């Protein structure tokens with residue numbers, strides 16, 4: 001089931017259910033995909049996703065009455081909600097023209113997103129059209145309302161990186177607030193710009209423009225020329241500035257990624273000067289809550305052996321330390337955190353690049369090869385940070401197993417240089433890094449080939465698919481979840497065209513020639529000797545996955561099974577499982593997550609060389 005939203009009158013008072021999606025579907029497949037409270041807290045706009053689809057239906061809850069307003073905003077996707085400061089309504093994006101099936105089982109591209117303003121209580125058909133770009137059907141929007149309430153900041157993107165920035169001054173009460181004139185701040189797709197806050201006409205952004213490790217800049221909308229920008233927090237030469245959030249009037253809480261560990265600091269908004277460090281263990285910050293108008297912050301921490309802690313800190317009480325507000329306790333029978341070790345190693349990839357990798361396992365007196373789960377992603381500037389996973393714990397607990405998390409190029413662990421090192425024409429580096437990790441683990445006696453399983457999801461599913469084609473001799477088992485397997489056609493389905501920033505556009509000769517070299521679907525082989533036998537392979541997908549359409553997995557498994565059917569050397573099984581009323585992963589109910597983890601662990605039990613200890 002899904003986790004209900006609860007409310008408390010004060011931090012210490014008892015909780016009561018505020019919104020429980022479990023009551024919205026009998027099987028828990030309706031989930032909250034996003035939510036945003038109005039400035040006065042009287043309303044909460046929230047998105048509902050069904051069967052794991054990216055499609056949202058937006059509803060508005062009256063927080064005092066605990067009931068929803070009558071309107072339901074449909075055909076919403078890849079859109080946030082930005083309330084105007086008068087709490088009368090919000091901006092959001094909608095695919096008005098989308099027709100046919102709209103439940104996540106379709107493969108059709110979503111095109112022509114339009115920006116609307118919704119006035120509470122009105123019918124969605126009355127919503128004011130704010131912006132549309134029919135000449136650019138793949139453009140989509142993210143909006144912010146400035147902290148002062150005066151500006152609408154419109155971020156436009158068409159791939160998963162780089163965005164343009166426009167702004168408009170919001171009309172005052174008496175005028176029709178929505179005869180908006182959008183003016184450019186940045187009118188080229190050349191970098192990422194995320195709004196942080198503003199001081200009058202000076203807008204603060206987190207950006208990688210001329211800063212591969214990111215920095216904080218200030219753009220004066222009255223003079224937005226680049227030569228006039230200032231940089232209160234310059235780029236760090238090694239650590240990556242992941243994000244910045246303005247709190248307590250004149251402070252920025254900033255999060256750095258330092259060798260795949262998060263560092264949390266408070267800095268001065270104007271000078272960038274360090275005010276405070278927030279001590280953290282090896283792990284990652286998975287969320288922060290705070291406002292410029294408030295001195296309190298809440299931040300979430302997670303790590304391999306810590307499912308989740310929420311810390312509370314009040315800048316109005318600087319002498320006090322952050323306190324634990326909530327901790328998910330791992331009350332697993334016999335589980336003790338200090339029975340396990342977390343080590344970070346650096347191994348050489350095929351081109352001698354040093355790749356970091358976390359290795360987690362139960363402390364043991366003698367080092368002997370154990371079942372090992374090697375998990376990777378390697379793309380889209382996404383950093384694989386230390387975080388908690390129930391399947392990982394099950395693997396260690398059931399098989400006395402070892403977990404390995406290499407930070408492959410293509411991710412964001414070392415900023416844009418690391419991302420660029422694993423995308424477009426350099427994408428093969430990601431697969432090389434992953435295969436080198438497997439060789440490191442066997443060479444250093446952590447495991448053996450017949451005990452080694454690889455796992456990846458989505459772009460990580462591509463990783464697994466490419467690696468079992470290229471080096472089937474390295475692995476005992478492979479699990480690819482919701483993978484991108486057809487690299488010549490990925491851009492034709494749902495949101496796939498947005499991934500051209502990592503993969504290249506298959507319609508362009510140079511990228512077609514690169515993609516066909518590692519596209520899983522197009523590089524299946526007939527095993528002609530024992531070394532070419534595919535490892536035991538489990539392909540998982542879901543019927544409402546509209547991020548990565550299940551057709552990728554269907555085609556890949558069909559090609560694999562056809563290729564191996566006449567080979568005397570293919571004794572390992574190659575399986576496909578399609579989950580129903582499920583999607584790419586977000587919003588999956590706990591019951592389904594447990595069921596999928598059980599499928600995977602059972603698959604490993606049957607296919608790996610394991611001597612089960614439980």
Ligand SMILES: O=C(NCC(=O)N1CCC[C@H]1C(=O)O)OCc1ccccc1
Nearest residue numbers: 078157159160458459484495498499547
């Ligand atoms: O496609 C992605 N993100 C990338 C993504 O989900 N990928 C990229 C490859 C497959 C899949 C994955 O790895 O999860 O997000 C949707 C989106 C929203 C707004 C603007 C552009 C795109």
